[in-house]
Amino acid sequence: MEDELIKVLVSLLIGTLLGLEREYKTKAAGLRTIALICVGSTLFSIMSQTIGLANPDRIASNIVTGIGFIGAGVIFKSEQSVSGLTTAATIWMAAALGMSVGGGHYVLAFTSLGIALFILLALRYLQNQINKRHQIRTYKLLYQLNKIDNLELEKVFILYKLEYRKLKEYRTVSEATCVYELSGQVKKLDEMNEYLMALNIIDSFAY
Numbered sequence: 001m002e003d004e005l006i007k008v009l010v011s012l013l014i015g016t017l018l019g020l021e022r023e024y025k026t027k028a029a030g031l032r033t034i035a036l037i038c039v040g041s042t043l044f045s046i047m048s049q050t051i052g053l054a055n056p057d058r059i060a061s062n063i064v065t066g067i068g069f070i071g072a073g074v075i076f077k078s079e080q081s082v083s084g085l086t087t088a089a090t091i092w093m094a095a096a097l098g099m100s101v102g103g104g105h106y107v108l109a110f111t112s113l114g115i116a117l118f119i120l121l122a123l124r125y126l127q128n129q130i131n132k133r134h135q136i137r138t139y140k141l142l143y144q145l146n147k148i149d150n151l152e153l154e155k156v157f158i159l160y161k162l163e164y165r166k167l168k169e170y171r172t173v174s175e176a177t178c179v180y181e182l183s184g185q186v187k188k189l190d191e192m193n194e195y196l197m198a199l200n201i202i203d204s205f206a207y
Contacts, residue, residue: 011042011101014113021120027087028074038098045102067095136183137207144175147201160192
């Protein structure tokens with residue numbers, strides 16, 4: 001019993017440390033959610049060893065399946081982007097850490113926690129640096145056909161040294177809505193935004 005209580009407390013510590021990062025970023029699954037998932041996975045792992053004598057891996061294997069439903073709940077898809085993937089992966093990692101503690105693999109659990117925090121904190125800086133140099137955005141632009149057409153719009157992309165690919169186009173008699181995938185430096189993308197707004201030739205755009 002004492003060993004099992006230690007596992008639960010260690011799991012609480014690991015889940016709290018991992019959840020602090022998500023809470024700081026004000027994500028859907030924050031401190032309490034990550035901590036509960038980690039502790040819950042530890043408890044399921046302990047119980048699978050205690051009551052699952054015939055198949056001790058049965059309960060543990062279903063943790064992986066069950067955690068997918070929680071992870072899917074924090075992923076949001078809009079027309080232009082997908083968000084929540086990192087939070088879903090953190091939930092998945094929290095379950096794995098809880099199972100490691102439940103199995104008594106403390107060194108593995110704390111080492112993996114350190115790697116997870118390194119990925120979430122240190123690699124974020126590297127990701128930001130990469131995004132400054134190259135970013136892909138999906139733009140949805142609405143404009144009047146008597147003000148600008150596709151060819152003129154694409155000349156603007158070329159002017160700012162952006163690579164482009166037209167994904168969709170919707171037209172009426174007087175207006176058009178086009179969806180473009182643009183890639184290039186963040187600075188150039190932002191400068192293009194200001195240029196389009198200053199010219200007042202685009203009714204609206206979103207990315």
